[in-house]
Amino acid sequence: MTELLERAIARLKAFPSSEQDAIAKMILQEIEDERRWNESFTRSPDLLAKLAAEAMAEYHAGKTQELDPETL
Numbered sequence: 001m002t003e004l005l006e007r008a009i010a011r012l013k014a015f016p017s018s019e020q021d022a023i024a025k026m027i028l029q030e031i032e033d034e035r036r037w038n039e040s041f042t043r044s045p046d047l048l049a050k051l052a053a054e055a056m057a058e059y060h061a062g063k064t065q066e067l068d069p070e071t072l
Contacts (some may be wrong), residue, residue, distance in 0.1 A: 012020055028072075041048065058064050 012023060034065070055064075
């Protein structure tokens with residue numbers, strides 16, 4: 001375990017049980033989300049390459065527009 005994680009867990013020990021459980025659920029959910037994300041990429045490298053190629057073709061053909069964070 002890293003020093004940073006050990007410090008975080010040490011601080012969490014002072015929290016009430018309900019808050020410890022809530023944070024533990026968030027951490028476990030994040031770990032599961034990361035596992036599923038990695039699994040999705042592992043299963044579909046050809047699809048991702050195809051989508052990337054299509055996106056680049058649209059960009060080179062002038063069919064894309066710059067993202068403006070102010071209009072999101």
